[in-house]
Amino acid sequence: MKEKRQTIQKGLVWEAVAFADNHPNAEQIYDAIVLKHPSISRATVYRNLNMLVDEGKVKRIRVLGGPDHFDKTLGNHYHIQCTKCKKVSDIEVGDAIGICVKNIDTCGYVLESYEIVFNGVCPDCQKKITADMQ
Amino acid sequence: MKEKRQTIQKGLVWEAVAFADNHPNAEQIYDAIVLKHPSISRATVYRNLNMLVDEGKVKRIRVLGGPDHFDKTLGNHYHIQCTKCKKVSDIEVGDAIGICVKNIDTCGYVLESYEIVFNGVCPDCQKKITADMQ
């Protein structure tokens, strides 16, 4: 019962996340797969990403005001998004924030989770800005 | 030059945020205004909210996977959203997190901002859950 079938599409979606050097969004994953498997549907990409997230095989990165990105690295870590090119990168935070969060007053709420979304300008875009100025 | 006109619609949008006891989203603001001013357009509500945010008269609260909410309280503070009813409330965090953030390794990015989105279950929804269980 409750059979989960292994399809080639699901394999392709997982590979696209696992072998990406960045943290792609659904559209970028679709673009990568459609080159080798032109019949794949966007709906299938979204469906399989949701399945893989539910199964814990892929991590969803939510950002503010843009599409979700997906990450092969499963452990708890943080991300920063470039405000220029929208690229998402890993960021080193340590466990200081987790400790801070333990001490907040939740005003009667039962705290379930929190997400921190950092924004900044990536090295590539800094270079572009410097080049454009001269 | 560059005249900014005071319209009744802009006044109504500001009032709807300023006199709300919660942190309403654009749709809730529209719903509140349309009762007294039925001809107002949703586009006008969105436009004026953007203007008021740009002018610093209203604060935008971004949440993950849902519409923006708006806040009359301008100072830097944090919010928690109920995962059941989607209500947004203020939360007391202190300045501990700000201090933590100063020490992170941004991996080459120039850090511009960060937002922390807390999620939990509000007191009202906790009561409902307890009531449903018995």
Place this chain on the structure above:
DNA sequence: TCCTAAATGATAAGTTTTATCATTTAATAG
């Protein structure tokens, strides 16, 4: 009161994602 550009209202369209449904297909049973 007149002028004019800013603001409005109606609506189309953009963006991201999910829902629907007929068709295909993976995996199991025979």
Place this chain on the structure above:
DNA sequence: CTATTAAATGATAAAACTTATCATTTAGGA
């Protein structure tokens, strides 16, 4: 090695939120 059947797919519509477009209205100064 088929036949079966429900899960998965592909195509597409639609939902949710927000912005863009544009003809019309209007605020506020001349």
